[in-house]
Amino acid sequence: MAKGNSTRLTDELYAYMLGHNPPLDPVQRMLVEVTHVQLPLVAGKQVAEEQGALLAFLVRLTGARRIVEVGTFTGLSALSMAQALPPDGTLLTCDISEEWTEYAREAWAKAGVADRIELRIAPALQTLRGLPDEPHIDMAFIDADKDNYIAYWDELVPRMRPGGLLAVDNVFLHGGVTDPEATGLAAAIKEFNEHVKADDRVDSVMLAVADGMTLARRR
Numbered sequence: 001m002a003k004g005n006s007t008r009l010t011d012e013l014y015a016y017m018l019g020h021n022p023p024l025d026p027v028q029r030m031l032v033e034v035t036h037v038q039l040p041l042v043a044g045k046q047v048a049e050e051q052g053a054l055l056a057f058l059v060r061l062t063g064a065r066r067i068v069e070v071g072t073f074t075g076l077s078a079l080s081m082a083q084a085l086p087p088d089g090t091l092l093t094c095d096i097s098e099e100w101t102e103y104a105r106e107a108w109a110k111a112g113v114a115d116r117i118e119l120r121i122a123p124a125l126q127t128l129r130g131l132p133d134e135p136h137i138d139m140a141f142i143d144a145d146k147d148n149y150i151a152y153w154d155e156l157v158p159r160m161r162p163g164g165l166l167a168v169d170n171v172f173l174h175g176g177v178t179d180p181e182a183t184g185l186a187a188a189i190k191e192f193n194e195h196v197k198a199d200d201r202v203d204s205v206m207l208a209v210a211d212g213m214t215l216a217r218r219r
């Protein structure tokens with residue numbers, strides 16, 4: 001049973017919600033379709049449509065100009081954020097897959113935002129550790145290998161500007177986080193969620209968006 005005044009998200013209500021959000025633009029739509037057709041076994045990695053809209057909204061809300069993303073896949077979240085950046089804004093996105101990110105590169109070029117996006121193909125931890133140490137990031141999105149979430153968080157938080165926003169995907173791990181005997185990725189996300197809750201460098205809120213999203217603001 002849903003608690004806390006929440007309403008169960010039926011298929012009908014989900015469609016209604018999407019119908020009241022900004023629609024996918026033609027390149028975003030193409031990217032969703034291509035991902036499902038070309039990569040059906042892993043298409044579920046892509047952010048949900050409402051998450052793309054939310055991320056774009058947050059970029060505009062915060063006026064972010066320097067964004068770092070961990071986990072590119074076929075590029076929908078990066079595309080959504082880059083389109084919301086001001087013309088002088090930049091987004092650095094990290095992945096290890098040449099194959100999956102090739103779709104991203106094509107979509108970014110079609111959407112005319114390729115010049116705002118830098119894709120680094122390398123383990124994200126290596127990329128993050130190579131960034132300047134001083135606080136210079138306005139917004140970060142973590143959406144990659146779950147067992148490294150704490151390491152990504154601890155590389156990113158000190159580099160966030162005061163007031164900078166961190167968004168983290170899959171903090172419910174498909175419900176696995178409520179399992180007292182959780183192992184593997186669910187245990188890793190449980191540990192990450194405790195880490196964030198105890199982190200006095202940020203204010204944070206965990207939200208029931210898609211597979212759970214945490215938003216945090218650097219103090």
Ligand SMILES: C[S@@+](CC[C@H](N)C(=O)[O-])C[C@H]1O[C@@H](n2cnc3c(N)ncnc32)[C@H](O)[C@@H]1O
Nearest residue numbers: 045046047071072073077095096123124144145
């Ligand atoms: C959930 S997907 C990202 C989805 C993406 N945000 C989107 O909107 O479609 C996770 C991505 O993390 C990447 N990844 C996994 N391990 C990684 C690592 N050690 N460093 C960088 N990227 C990694 C995977 O290749 C995959 O593309």
